[in-house]
Amino acid sequence: MTRRTTRPSTRPSTRPDARIDVRIDVRKTYKLYIGGAFPRSESGRSYVVDDARGRFLANASQASRKDARDAVVAARKAFGGWAGRTAYNRGQVVYRIAEVLESRRAQLEAEVRDATGATPAQARANVEAAVDRLVWYAGWADKIAQVTGGANPVAGPYFNHSAPEPTGVVAVVAPDDPLLGLVSVLAPVIACGNTAVVLASEPHPLPAVTLAEVMATADVPGGVVNVLTGFRAEVAPWLAAHMDVNALDLTGIDDPGLARTLEEAAAENLKRVRRPGPEDLTAAPALDRMTTFLETKTVWHPMGV
C-alpha cells in the first residue's frame, strides 16, 4: 500500500535517548505477470507512476519488446489447455476471480482512489462493478455457445451444426479506467476460452498488477492472462505486428493515428481487430466483446443408415 495517509511520521523525538517507535511500510514492487510468474521487465527499466495529484506512487515495470514476446509465448502455450477446458470449468475460474477480487475490495478501492482521485464512493462503485462484471461474464462461459451457435437446417441429408470457438491469443490494450475498464475488456476474452496479453493503462497500471495477483490466486492457469505495464506507443506495435497473436483489442488507444498504424500492422496476419470507440463502461455490456473474439466452426456429417 502506498497511500500517503498511512505513512507514519519519522520525525525524531525531542528526547535524545528515545527509541523511534514507528513501523516502516513494506512496499510492494510492481512487476509484470507473465506465464503465471511475476518477473521484472527483462529490460531492467521502470517508470514512475504518480497519483491523481502528481505525487509519487511507485515505480512500475516498463515492459519491452521482449517482454511482449515472452507474454505471447506464454499465452500461446496456455491456449490449448484453457480452450480445451469445459466451459463450465472456465466459468468457475472466472467466478473465482470475482470471489478473490471481492475479498480484496479495500485494497483495490484504495488503489483506484490513488490512481484516479475518485471519491471513496466512486472507488467503491468502480470495484463493485468490476466484481459484478466478472460474475456476469463467468455465467456466459457455458451459455454463449447456445446463444450464438446451433443447428443449421441444410437442404440435404446432413447433420450441420455451428458452434463458437475461441480465436486464440488476444492482445488487449486496456483503457485508463484502472479496474472496471480492465476487467470489462479482459473478462470476455478469457471467459470464451481465449488467452490474453493485456497492456495495462499506461498512467494507472498498479490496479492491473494487483488484479494479476488476484488471478494468480484464483486458479487461473499461468499464461491465460499476462499483464504488461509500460508505454502503449512502445509495446502495442510489437503486439499488433506479432504473427502469433490472433486478435487485437484497441480499446485503450486514444490516438487515432496510432490506432490506425496498429490496425495496419495487424493486417499482416489478418488479426481480428476491435477498434477504439466511445463506450460507457458502466453500462450493461452487449455480447460483442465476446463475439469479436470467437470463431464460428461449422461441422457437417451425412445422415443415413
Added chain:
Amino acid sequence: MTSNVFEYAPAPESRSVVDIRSSYGLFVDGEFVEGHGRSFKTVNPATEEVLADVAEADESDVDAAVRAARRAHSRVWSRMSGAERGKYLFRIARIIQERARELAVLESIDNGKPIRESRDVDVPTAAAHFFYYAGWADKLEYAGFGADPQPLGVAGQVIPWNFPLLMLAWKIAPALACGNTVVLKPAETTPLTALLFAEICQQADLPPGVVNILTGAGETGRAVVAHPGVDKVAFTGSTEVGRAIARAVAGTDKKVTLELGGKAANIVFDDAPVDQAVEGIVNGIFFNQGHVCCAGSRLLVQESVAEEVVERLKRRMGTLRVGDPLDKNTDVGAINSAEQLARIRQLSEIGEAEGAGRWSPPCELPEHGYWFPPTVFTGVSQAHRIAREEIFGPVLSVLTFRTPAEAVEKANNTPYGLSAGIWTDKGSRILWMASRLRAGVVWSNTFNRFDPASPFGGYKESGYGREGGRHGLEGYLK
C-alpha cells in the same frame, strides 16, 4: 486406368440459350451506362474465344455508383419495410430459377467450369441463397444482433472468378436483406453472369441504385474499397489482396468481412470406407478444377492405408473426363485464365523440383484454351511449397500420418484455416478431430458441401466474418 475405360459420346449443352452481346457497360442506378475508363475483353477459357468487350470502371464510375447506392439507401431501401424488401429478394430468387439454364450455360462459357456443376451447384445454390435471405429481411430483430438492428449503408463488394454468380449471391442477398445497398465488382475474367444478374434486377423492378455492378480489375476493386462513401467492405479472394484491404480500411469506420485462401487438410483414417473416401478426395480437389478456396488440397492419409488409398485414387482419377465445359459428361473443365494456368504450372514444377512424385492420368487435353490435367503429388513433406501454398488448381499433395494427434498437428500447420475433412467410421474420433481442427468448416465423411443456411468462413489467415446462415447477417448490421 485410362480414360477410355468408359466411352461416352459427346453430350454438349446448347449455347443457343444465351445471347452474349459484343460489348457491355456498367450497371449504375438501374441503368446500363458507358464507363469512363477503358474496356477489357472476357474470353472463353476453354477456347480462348473472345466473348465480349466489357467496360472497366474508373474512379468516377465508382463514385457515381456509390452515390447511386447512397441515394437508394437513404431514399428507398432503408425506409422500406423488411417484408417488402424480402419480396424483392424472393422475386430475384424466382427469376434466377426461371433463367437457370441461361445462367448455367453463360457461367460455364465465361468461367470454364463443367455445365454439370454450374447447372447443379452454382445456379441452384445462388437462387437458394436469395430465397433464404429473403425470409430474414422481416425477421432481423430475432437474429440475435440486438432488438433493433440497423443496416450499415452502402456495401462495397468484390468477388472472385471461381463461383461468379454464387459469390454474387453470397454477397448481395444478405446485404439487401439487412437493408443495405451494394456496389459489386465481379472478377475481371468472369463478368458476364453478374451483368445478366443486373438484367434480372431490372426484371424484378428492384429500385434503381439498390444494386450497382461495376466491372473492372484490381484498380476498380481498390477504388470501391477505398471510397469514403462505402460503409462496409466484403471481399472474397486471395489472402494477399485480403491483407491489402485490411490495411486500406485501417483507421476508418468501415466494417469488413474477408473470405480468403485455404490449404485444407482432407484426413483419411484407416477405418474409413475407402471408396467413399476416394470419391470425397476427388470431389475435394477436382471439383471446379480445384478453383476452390476450401479445396481439400492436402490429403493426409494414415500410413497403414496410404498405398491402397493412393492406388485407388489414381484409378479413379483415370476415369475423370477433362474437356469441353458444356459437355454434360465433363468432370473437369478449363482453367479459368492463362495467368492461373501459369501459376498452377509453376507450383507443380516446383513440386517436382523439390522432390515430390508427380502423377497425372493419361488424358488428352484440347488444343486451344487453358487446361491442366488432374494431378497428384506423393511423397510430399510439410516443408514443400505445394503443401504450404494455395495452388488453386487440380493439384493434390499427399502426406501421411500415424496417429490422430499427428494428423491434427499437420492439418493445423498452416497459416490458413478455412476448411478440413475427416474420413473415419468412428463417431467419437470425428468429434474429437473436429474440435481440434482450426478451421471454419469441417466436413466429416463428406466434402465441399454448401448451403445457404450453413455459415462459411475461416480462422486465422483465411479471413474473418461468416457468410451464410444467421451468422451471415452480422456483417451487414449494426
